[in-house]
Amino acid sequence: xxxxxxxxxxxxxxxSALAGALAVxxxxxxxxxxxxxxxxKDHPPEGMIVDIWTELPKPIQEPxxxxxxxxxxxxxxxxxxxxxxxxxxxxxxxxxxPQKAIAEPPVKKPDIAVKQKPExxxxxxxxxxxxxxxxxxxxxxxERLKELEKQKELEKKKELEKKQELEKQKELEKQKELEKQKELxxxxxxxxxxxxxxxxxxxxxxxxxxxxAAQQAAARNQITNEISKYKAMILAKIRSRIVMPxxxxxxxxxxxxxxxxxxxxxxxxxxxxxxxxVAFDSAVERAIFLSKPLPLPPDPALFNEFRNLNITVHYRE
Amino acid sequence: xxxxxxxxMSFLHLIxxxxxxxxxxxxxxxxxxxxxxxxxxxxxxxxxxxxxKTDEFEDIFWRGAxxxxxxxxxxxxxxxxxxxxxxxxxxxxxxxxxxxGSDLEAVMESTxxxxxxxYQREMDYLESxxxxxxxxxxxxxxxxxxxxxxxxxxxxxxLSSVTQATIAHxxxxxxxALIATAMGLFAAIPAVVAYNRYASRTDQLAxxxxxxxEELSNVLQRRAAG
Numbered sequence: 065x066x067x068x069x070x071x072x073x074x075x076x077x078x079x080s081a082l083a084g085a086l087a088v089x090x091x092x093x094x095x096x097x098x099x100x101x102x103x104x105k106d107h108p109p110e111g112m113i114v115d116i117w118t119e120l121p122k123p124i125q126e127p128x129x130x131x132x133x134x135x136x137x138x139x140x141x142x143x144x145x146x147x148x149x150x151x152x153x154x155x156x157x158x159x160x161x162p163q164k165a166i167a168e169p170p171v172k173k174p175d176i177a178v179k180q181k182p183e184x185x186x187x188x189x190x191x192x193x194x195x196x197x198x199x200x201x202x203x204x205x206x207e208r209l210k211e212l213e214k215q216k217e218l219e220k221k222k223e224l225e226k227k228q229e230l231e232k233q234k235e236l237e238k239q240k241e242l243e244k245q246k247e248l249x250x251x252x253x254x255x256x257x258x259x260x261x262x263x264x265x266x267x268x269x270x271x272x273x274x275x276x277a278a279q280q281a282a283a284r285n286q287i288t289n290e291i292s293k294y295k296a297m298i299l300a301k302i303r304s305r306i307v308m309p310x311x312x313x314x315x316x317x318x319x320x321x322x323x324x325x326x327x328x329x330x331x332x333x334x335x336x337x338x339x340x341x342v343a344f345d346s347a348v349e350r351a352i353f354l355s356k357p358l359p360l361p362p363d364p365a366l367f368n369e370f371r372n373l374n375i376t377v378h379y380r381e
Numbered sequence: 382x383x384x385x386x387x388x389x390m391s392f393l394h395l396i397x398x399x400x401x402x403x404x405x406x407x408x409x410x411x412x413x414x415x416x417x418x419x420x421x422x423x424x425x426x427x428x429x430x431x432x433x434k435t436d437e438f439e440d441i442f443w444r445g446a447x448x449x450x451x452x453x454x455x456x457x458x459x460x461x462x463x464x465x466x467x468x469x470x471x472x473x474x475x476x477x478x479x480x481x482g483s484d485l486e487a488v489m490e491s492t493x494x495x496x497x498x499x500y501q502r503e504m505d506y507l508e509s510x511x512x513x514x515x516x517x518x519x520x521x522x523x524x525x526x527x528x529x530x531x532x533x534x535x536x537x538x539x540l541s542s543v544t545q546a547t548i549a550h551x552x553x554x555x556x557x558a559l560i561a562t563a564m565g566l567f568a569a570i571p572a573v574v575a576y577n578r579y580a581s582r583t584d585q586l587a588x589x590x591x592x593x594x595e596e597l598s599n600v601l602q603r604r605a606a607g
Contacts, residue, residue, distance in 0.1 A: 073459045075460070075506055076460040078427065079426040082422070083421075083422030083425070083426060084422075088415070091414065
């Protein structure tokens, strides 16, 4: 009986509730480790976005920003400067030119005046003095002559003749000198006039050049605008046909030099600078051939700009 | 169950976005893991208690305590008694049932059988749920693997409709699928460790019980002869 009592009395298992609590605790601990120990990425970045290629308008805008810039920058910067210059020069040239006209002649005039004035001032006075002296001498001589007339009439006559000749010679000399001075003055006047004419001509030329430059710049602007527009269209067309290889690191750039035929056909495509990824290079090359009639401006004169195209494609915009 | 309560939003998102089968596998694994940990702790406490009781009883018994008093004590506190006490009680009561003067060989034989029966029952009690731990240890990695394979299959199948495949398309699916494997391993590893440890402990206890049974039968035989 006693044995059956023991047999029928089950073990009272110790701390089974505690065991359950501990089991739950262990799991909570493990979950805490999982949640706080590991940095779970909520939404990993979704690799490639296909919208870039499916939408056409975007590439047209974007290539203009990114790629034609180097091409545009050369022509665009040139026209921009003339634009800015012609506008100020138009008001300015009148100012600087008169300034020059005022400034230059005074500078030159003094030179001329100095040359002119000293010459008459210096030259006439000695002449007058000489004349006076000569006259005095002549008077004295005449007096002497009058005294000596009686003695030396012949001599006087001869001397008078000589003196008259001398006077005539001197007068002739003076006349020549005056003539020379006049000629010099005339020459200088002519020179001044010539200089003025030259200056005016230079002004006119400058203005004309500026106008021409502005016109040319405007024309060039239009042309370059059109060229860049069509280059952007070409790039956009090519870009729309590229099947980008996925997951290239960084932003590789590939460059192709493309030879075109009038009408937009492609004659030759050469890889001028590889991106380093064969898949990307060949994808771009295929896209260039796929976009075959390339858009070209209607003006055939502009075709020369498109005969040899350099096409650079960036992996990411 | 508990995992979903305390989870971070991102972790919750990973699990909730998994396919139904993967979620089912995860649920099963969480239940199994909870159950196995519960058993691990239960068995830990039971085996510790058992070893403590066995030590105490052997200490008292070999100090020469009165067998009748020990028997009475075991009967009185029969719900808290250890396995060794029960074996002793079964053997002693069987020995005492035989009237004095009966065949010693037969008395000892029946006493040994009674002790052996109790010993079997006690060992069954001690080893209960250990087989469950062994099963968890061997099967739960496979369950987790099933969930993972299914999840990866799904993520690759959804990849086939995408023209430009990237690792970013597959990665979340694989990550959430791998959670199933992690759960399976989390359930399996402690279960295997606990099973091995408890199996060796119960083996030790079994040898102690068996040797005590032999010694007790010797003591009883001497007492009957003497």
